[in-house]
Amino acid sequence: MGAQKQGAPKGAQKQGAPKDAQKQGAHNPGQRRGGEPLTDLPPISEDQFQDMMNVCKPVSVSAPADGGVAVAVSGGADSMALCLLAFAWAKTQNRPFMALTVDHGIRPAAKTEARQVQQWLIERGIPHQTLTVIDAAPSSNLQAWARDARYTLMENWCAAHQVSVLLLAHHLEDQAETLLLRLGRGSGVDGLSAMATQVAPRFEAGPWRVRPLLDVPKGRLTKTLQHAAQDWIEDPTNQDTKYARNRLRRMSQSLADIGLTPQRLAKTAKTLRRTKEALDDAARHLRDQALRIDDAGYCQMTVSAYRKASEEVQLRLLGRLLSALGGQAFSPRVERLESLLRAILGDGLGGGRTLSGCRIVPVGGQGDVVLICRESRSVADIIELEVGKPTNWDRRYRLRVSAGDQVGHLTVGRLGADGWIAIRKIAPNLLKQVPRMAGINLPAVRQDDELVAVPGLGFAAEGTEITVYIEFIAFRRL
Template sequence: MPARLTPSLDDAAALDQLFAAVAGEQAIGLAVSGGADSLALLLLAHSWASARDNAPILHVYSVDHGLRPEAAAEVKMVLAAAKELGVAATGLKWSATKPVAGLQEAARIARYQLIGNAMAQDGISVLLTAHHRNDQAETVLMRMAHGSGIEGLKGMSAMAVVEGIIVHRPLLDIDPTALRAIVDAAGLVPAEDPSNADEHYERVRWRKALPQLASLGLDAAALAVFADRMAEADAAIAQMAESCFAAMVRLDGFGSARIELAGFIGLSPAISVRVLGRVLNIVGGRQKPRALGQVERLRQSIADGALPKSTTVLGCVIRLKDDAVVIAREPGRAVPPDAILRPHAELIWDERFLIINGSDESDLTASVADYLPRHRLEEFLGFKVTAPAEAIRTAPIVRDAAGGVLSLGGWSFDDRIKVQLLID
């Protein structure tokens, strides 16, 4: 069993352990909703920072999602609690039109977007959230029910990137009752969101099932052990898959890939699925990185020799050719519109290519290459082009105002432009 931390505002060693990962930051953001867990995060972080020399500056962010009339008052309560502690705080509101379906997910995305924008203005790069041991248990159970692989079953990571924000979860191994006790001892009255008891939401149903599971020995602590072991297994598979990727995958300047068939089939399913998933993610523009079932079925059809002449998965066209699996971007699948390259700025194009305008010019345009005859390509590149037609059609091309070609795919013909295929 992992150590069950019982944080105390007076325990300097425990607080240092909780916040060690962000101790070197100049400033850190705290996501505080007003619930007991996030208020405890605020109290713990404040106690920790107050006792340290050169501690990071704390900044609280609290979001009113506009879904309940009480939410505005809850944000005010959070701001007042932060002010009482001498911590800077910003209240934010989600004022956009609310979707009919997928409301919780939309609210989650909006929350991170609002906080991320505010953090960027404040010069803060890391956000702390109050996810705790029971949140981790619920996450593991939901992913297990949905058929997640090892990568999903490791649950939430203590450090992750969420909606483009670096997020640290220092309380993942803390029992929520310990957090509630901290808030009660401080004399704060936490907000109670009724949606946390609404069984319309899957997470709530799992939350209510946890006591029954605990009576059978599957409590939050046991699920935390399971998640830790899955994380260890995931790391081992990732290490082996990285080596196999380097040995048998070849990416070209058009963003297409070739996987050596014999070596690929010889891999264990866990590793070959990871390699194939990474290739699909790179080539397809990172569309659905968690679509494990589709990747598993594709791997099986390749291993069984049952792959059709041409098939599409996750924005990619897949074929067998010359003892290799050849994968190219699917034309017409959400390829980006023309984009102006700002002077001395970077553009991530189709989530596949990084294009840098290193000049002062503002009239350079990146667009889809679309239909270019191979003989013209070979004039540009100086070698025979064997890439799939789909890869050529979906590669980026950069032109100047006079129509001159400055780059094509990953090749640059002009010092003003640098292009790099994104493989991570």
């Protein structure tokens, strides 16, 4: 196995790997995906990476120029190259740095690979930490679950360590592949537009996600590692043709032969992103004119004001509203959105509808106001809380509890009808501003099964030493 470093997991490549490495199931660093030679692609210099960071760094008080920087490092060529470049850049900026590897607990080799990454980075003086997913993997939608778990772990770590920027290694070919995959699914402008170079934090004190390599071909990242004499790990799942992305990569040369090169596809995605941003501006204007969104996790829509926008903008905002209030990762399919929009604008809601984990019901008898809130049967289960540890619940709220030394078993779950009745007996004034349909699905903190706090209502049980800090994180998506 001359292509492997002694002690490295299977698939880890050294600079100058032999030509027969592909026969052993490894990536040959002398070829680009699709068979095009890499000899014309130079490595990325530190000065060039400095320019990339200058272009894409966030300009925000939530991403201070002296804040910490973290890099997501799987051990693959893309993330290893980014890690080396970013570490050198962070030193010139006098910024704290950490490389983060996530073990999802899915593949048996993951722990070994994480240890190998740590060994490589320690040899270069690069700080590294492995984060482990505790929750069991689902039987379906595994990739989406892994992505969400990975980002949640890394973002929570960043928030706890005053890290304001999380760097991700998506590159030019990733842009092109994503465009083609989403085109095959019938995606609209949002799905087809390019990945953003920077994404705002998902919660207070969370990191910006920054992608400085989106214009860089993968071959330059491989060359950067070869130039630095740095090995990397080849993920065996990248060869598994049950994944559509891998099947697409095998077609890359055929696509390039008819003009669908990664560069051209990525340029198209960028053009579509400009269109998306213009539509987003229009949707935000409509939001301000026609919606009243409450931190208690519901929205009231003024139909007459909503009607004034174009259909595309109406659908865009409605989809985002439903995904945010319903705790969903994506908007509903367009045909379902169109059906719901027709019902809202045409007084066809009747007694109400459900979609994407939300209830949509007319308020009063006039029909010009529509209430959109969480659907009870879709709310997340009760989960445990740890004092001082931030916890996301129902993909809508982020909570942190502080308490004295004597604290019982803490949980968070929906308030429910019984909890609503209990508060009505104690503090009925707290319920006047929140519709019951929305209020019963607010997060309620219980100690030893006794209701102690409902921060969305401003309720705290008399004599409790528990303080709950809460953020309606779904609002950031609107």
